[in-house]
Amino acid sequence: MSRSPIERWRLMLGRYADRRMGGCLGTGDQRRDAALDYLYGREYGKRGIETGPREASLDPTRMKALDWLGEARSLFPETVFDKLKADAIDRYQMTDLLKDPKVWEDLEASPATLRTLLSFQDRADPAMQAELRRIAQAVIDEILQKLRTQVMRSLTGRRNRHQRSPMKSANNFDARATIRANLANWDAERQRIVADRLRFMARQKRHLDWTIILCVDQSGSMTESLIFAALMASILAGLPGVRVKMVLFDTSVVDVTDQLDDPLALLLSVQLGGGTDIGKALAYCEGLVEQPTRTVVALISDFYEGAGPRRLLATVARLSEARVKMLGIAALDDSGRADFDRVMAGKLAALGMEVAALTPSAFADWLAEVMV
Known part of the structure; x- marks a missing residue:
């Protein structure tokens, strides 16, 4: 964002510079200013300076910790928000964020809320830690319920173009068959087909026999993707005929396959941060491959390799030669947008790894396409 x-x-x-500088801030920056002042305006009080009430919609005397937490999360990048949270607890003793369960229960059930809960877990007192775990589990259960339907639809049935379905669902719409069935309805004046007979494909149940290896970057920038990866792994592990293995990495590699039935415990065990050695992690995953042509290796990372690239590229080349299905996922979140190393992604793609940034439902559809 460009500012003058x-x-x-x-x-x-x-x-306090507002009067001299003529109210130059736009609406978004006014909100940012108010959120920052709610927290850092406490510095005046620490120094014994009386500031008086503020005439603004986010008056510190009226704003609650819950309001501030949600506002700050929506206004600032993740790294800035993490710094604000840390200062709130460590510097200004906003202990109501750690002691009042209502602060958390009223937040939206989303990966962002879950990320915040997890980040506060080790700062709370023991009694509140149990409460945070309970709320985090409720958030996980709600997200899982939404995801499971999408994933099951994608992976337990495939579309059959030769069989028509009475179930009129947009997911099953057959555009080609619909055009063929309505060619006689060509409107020359409007230059379009008037479709009065829509065609839909049926879905066939299928039995899967695949191994999915999720290789997940646990650096701080990938937190939301890590959350979705853990939830997806839990759902995929429940499908018949599908074996799921999950590996987390920074400069070390941790196999968490035995924790897939408890996403909360898995996420609480994660130590975010540190460097990144993608080549080391992918080489470990190569050792997990038993049936190459029936294995999907999904690398969830921003592809910023901290080690030399030779090991990473050599491993991808070997996996490709063995005909392992390789997916590179630059982001796995609700936005499907990512900031990633495009040069490295291009090199991986040239070696046979398909690369994309995806929502979880799109990832499920992608898996359905490659697992045939």
């Missing part, structure tokens, strides 16, 4: 010098100075100097 005066806007940048105003944000740095804080609200």
Whole structure:
């Protein structure tokens, strides 16, 4: 976002510069300023300076910790939000964030909420830790319920173009058959086909016999993708005929396959941060491959390799030669957008790894396409 010098100075100097600088902030920056002032305005109090009430919609005297937490999360990048949370607890003793369960129960059941819960888990007192775990489990259960239907539809049935279905679902719509069935309805004046007979394909139940190896980057920038990967792994492991293995990595490699039935315990065991050695992790996953032509290796990473690239590229080349299905996932979240190393992604793609940024439902559809 581009800001003028005066806007940048105003944000740095804080609200007391507003009168001299003429109210130069736009609506979004006013909200950011208010959220920052709610937290860092406490510095005046620590120094014995009386500030008086503030005339704004986010008055610190009225704003609650819950309001601030949700507002800050929506306004700032993840790294900035993490810093704000840490300062709230460590520097300004906003202990109500750790002691009041209502602060968490009223937040939306989303990966962002789950990420926040997990980040506070080790800071809370023992009694509150149990409460945070309970709320986190409820969030996980709600997300899983939404995901499971999408994944099961994609992976337990495949579309059959030769059999028509009475179930009129957009997922089963057969565009080609619909056009053929309505060619006689060509409207020359409007230059279009008027379709009065829609065609839908049936879905056939299928038995899967595949191994899916999820190789997941646990660096801080991949937190939301890691959460979705753990939830997807739990769902996939419940499918008949599918074996799921999951490996987490930074500069070390941890096999968490034995924890897939408890996503919360898995996520609580994660140590975010550190460097990144993708080649080491993928070489470990190569050792897990038993039937190459019936194995999918999904590398979930931003592809920023901290080690030399030679090992990574050599491993991908061997897996490709063995005809292992390889998927490179730059992001696995609700947005399907990612910031990743496009140069490295291009090199991986040239060696046979398909690369994309995906939502979880799109990932399920992708798996259904390759597992045939």
